[in-house]
Amino acid sequence: MPLPKKKTSKSKRNMRRSHDHIPVPNVIYCxxxxxxxxxxxxxxxxxxxxxxxAKTADA
Ligand SMILES: [Zn+2]
Known part of the structure; x- marks a missing residue:
């Protein structure tokens, strides 16, 4: 089994996870x-x- 040579540092781990967050969606107002x-x-x-x-049912 291939194994990583070095333990991933906290810095590299956190850099990888910097894109893992869910972005806040844009909101526009009708x-x-x-x-x-x-x-x-x-x-x-x-x-x-x-x-x-699209017509809504109650409109
Ligand atoms: Zn509207």
Whole structure:
């Protein structure tokens, strides 16, 4: 079995794990005031950049 020659130092281990965190997603606000992710239709009113793409059941 191949084995690493040296124990990974705390520094190298932490450098490797620097990309492991989950990034905080961007939040944009629709004209209706609801928060949603960029490049996606609004979950509240179904609009994207002022146009309606998906109708919600209660709207
Ligand atoms: Zn909306």
């Amino acid at each position: 004209e209706c005031g609801a928060a949603n992710l960029p490049h996606s239709i609004c979950p509240e009113c179904g609009k994207y950049r002022g146009r309606e793409y």
